[in-house]
Amino acid sequence: MSEIREIILNSDRLATDEYLVNMGPQHPSTHGVLRMLVRLEGEKVLNIEPHIGYIHSGIEKMCEAISYPQIIHLTDRMDYLSAHMNNEAVALCVEKALQVEVPDRVNYIRTIMDELSRLASHQLWWCVMGMDLGALTTFFYGLRDREKILDIFEETCGARLTVNYNLPGGVMFDIHPNFQKRVKDFVKYFRTKLPEYDQLLSGNVIFRERTSGIGYLSPADAIEYGVTGPSGRASGFSCDLRKHQPYSAYPLVKFNEILDHRCDTLARYEVRIKEMYESLSIIDQLIDNIPEGEYAVKMKGVIKLPEGEFFQRVETARGEFGVFVISDGKKNPYRVKFRSPGFSNLFALNKMAKGHKIADLVAIMSTLDLVIPDIDR
Amino acid sequence: MKSFIEYIGSIFKGIWTLLIGMKVTGKYFFTPWKNVTQQYPENRDQLVMFERFRGEVIMTHNENNEHLCTGCGICEINCPNGSIEIISKSILTPDGKKKRIIDQHIYHLGMCTFCNLCVKACPTGAIVMGQKFEHAVWDRSLLTKVLNQPGSKIEEGVKE
Ligand code: SF4
Ligand code: SF4
Numbered sequence: 001m002s003e004i005r006e007i008i009l010n011s012d013r014l015a016t017d018e019y020l021v022n023m024g025p026q027h028p029s030t031h032g033v034l035r036m037l038v039r040l041e042g043e044k045v046l047n048i049e050p051h052i053g054y055i056h057s058g059i060e061k062m063c064e065a066i067s068y069p070q071i072i073h074l075t076d077r078m079d080y081l082s083a084h085m086n087n088e089a090v091a092l093c094v095e096k097a098l099q100v101e102v103p104d105r106v107n108y109i110r111t112i113m114d115e116l117s118r119l120a121s122h123q124l125w126w127c128v129m130g131m132d133l134g135a136l137t138t139f140f141y142g143l144r145d146r147e148k149i150l151d152i153f154e155e156t157c158g159a160r161l162t163v164n165y166n167l168p169g170g171v172m173f174d175i176h177p178n179f180q181k182r183v184k185d186f187v188k189y190f191r192t193k194l195p196e197y198d199q200l201l202s203g204n205v206i207f208r209e210r211t212s213g214i215g216y217l218s219p220a221d222a223i224e225y226g227v228t229g230p231s232g233r234a235s236g237f238s239c240d241l242r243k244h245q246p247y248s249a250y251p252l253v254k255f256n257e258i259l260d261h262r263c264d265t266l267a268r269y270e271v272r273i274k275e276m277y278e279s280l281s282i283i284d285q286l287i288d289n290i291p292e293g294e295y296a297v298k299m300k301g302v303i304k305l306p307e308g309e310f311f312q313r314v315e316t317a318r319g320e321f322g323v324f325v326i327s328d329g330k331k332n333p334y335r336v337k338f339r340s341p342g343f344s345n346l347f348a349l350n351k352m353a354k355g356h357k358i359a360d361l362v363a364i365m366s367t368l369d370l371v372i373p374d375i376d377r
Numbered sequence: 378m379k380s381f382i383e384y385i386g387s388i389f390k391g392i393w394t395l396l397i398g399m400k401v402t403g404k405y406f407f408t409p410w411k412n413v414t415q416q417y418p419e420n421r422d423q424l425v426m427f428e429r430f431r432g433e434v435i436m437t438h439n440e441n442n443e444h445l446c447t448g449c450g451i452c453e454i455n456c457p458n459g460s461i462e463i464i465s466k467s468i469l470t471p472d473g474k475k476k477r478i479i480d481q482h483i484y485h486l487g488m489c490t491f492c493n494l495c496v497k498a499c500p501t502g503a504i505v506m507g508q509k510f511e512h513a514v515w516d517r518s519l520l521t522k523v524l525n526q527p528g529s530k531i532e533e534g535v536k537e
Binding site for chain 1: 387391394395397398400427431492497506
């Protein structure tokens with residue numbers, strides 16, 4: 001075999017050339033405007049260079065000119081599938097800086113909302129993952145269930161995607177009277193629908209062939225690249241901030257951190273599916289015990305942070321999201337930096353996809369669950 | 378021979394998993410009444426939005442064409458992207474004092490991000506979120522609205 005290869009490589013006429021292909025910026029599997037410069041030898045991927053910045057919106061710079069409650073509404077637009085968690089990160093950061101204690105009710109509401117967004121985000125990821133691999137059916141099943149969560153959001157928060165529900169010191173409205181009933185109905189409904197996901201996609205032979213053993217990311221590399229969230233946990237990197245640095249009502253609930261040591265695409269897939277079960281159990285534990293009380297503490301009309309540096313991180317559906325605020329005592333921050341999970345996860349792609357076929361690159365990219373505004377912000 | 382049996386076996390396994398998946402899709406194919414899609418433009422009349430749904434900012438007026446807006450401008454300050462402009466004017470009250478009242482409460486729907494901060498901040502509750510969501514127009518200038526109706530005035534007894 002190697003002899004033939006040698007002959008081919010040495011002959012002028014049959015020599016294979018490497019070539020560069022632009023994948024994106026308008027490519028359905030990049031889920032947004034991401035351009036990847038892929039160096040190929042035949043179908044084999046030699047190198048990937050992600051080029052970002054096509055939808056850079058300058059959110060960090062904009063934050064320097066607006067007040068803290070207004071910053072929260074901008075974070076909706078970064079990782080729009082984890083809007084609640086992003087909102088909460090800024091709210092928690094401001095509360096930490098001002099040393100405000102929020103009522104228990106707020107903590108419970110925030111945690112339930114976080115888990116609902118995580119479910120909605122994983123549902124969308126699941127249906128899009130199937131679609132990327134050529135199974136359009138999954139798309140409709142995932143969206144069918146996600147719709148129920150969006151209805152819950154719409155009823156309580158007033159919006160479906162860019163919810164802007166958190167404020168420094170609490171949440172914007174009290175929960176809607178129907179909220180608990182709806183959430184309980186949803187949990188019951190989704191427990192019966194989640195096995196359908198496994199029947200449709202997880203057990204499918206073609207799907208398993210295309211995912212197992214593909215896109216290996218060693219635990220050491222995951223830590224080195226800062227790959228967090230389900231993608232990191234599928235490499236055996238224990239990085240769940242809900243466990244390690246619990247915030248809101250997470251110290252009160254029991255749940256497992258899903259870890260997988262197979263480090264491949266299938267592992268990343270299964271971690272997310274299992275996380276959905278964990279989210280359902282977290283909601284179950286909280287929904288009946290929401291304590292009575294205020295839904296927000298009274299804050300000053302103009303919120304000014306004391307001089308200094310403040311940092312808060314939360315676990316979004318994609319990984320670790322951090323907010324770093326430098327304040328000079330005015331009503332708007334001196335500098336804001338967001339640590340977004342998508343950015344770090346994207347750059348581990350080269351490590352994972354090198355040596356695989358270009359069709360596998362699409363599968364690997366979908367299990368990273370990229371949201372482009374989260375990367376570009 | 379062994380690899381041949383494995384090959385045949387894998388084909389049957391593949392077909393079997395395919396059938397498991399098709400059991401799910403088949404179930405919905407034969408029970409179309411369980412489907413969840415809506416016929417959108419046709420069901421407009423039955424379509425009810427949730428009461429908190431944020432469709433647009435509106436100013437409520439009572440039957441005498443009176444509103445609650447004092448023209449204080451707090452909503453303008455709280456808006457993150459300058460969607461609200463307050464133009465106020467000063468009038469002479471009957472007892473001879475000068476008073477600033479609202480002239481035009483201008484709202485740029487095209488710039489609004491429906492964040493609810495203005496509604497939350499308004500001290501008198503003059504503006505609320507409306508449920509209308511079909512905002513498409515042919516001309517961009519139609520998206521700039523004046524929220525206080527022509528000829529309207531402030532309700533008696535609203536304190537600044
Ligand atoms: S709508 Fe409310 S906040 Fe805005 S100017 Fe009128 S009274 Fe003030
Ligand atoms: S909803 Fe938000 S963006 Fe729209 S006018 Fe009010 S404050 Fe401005």
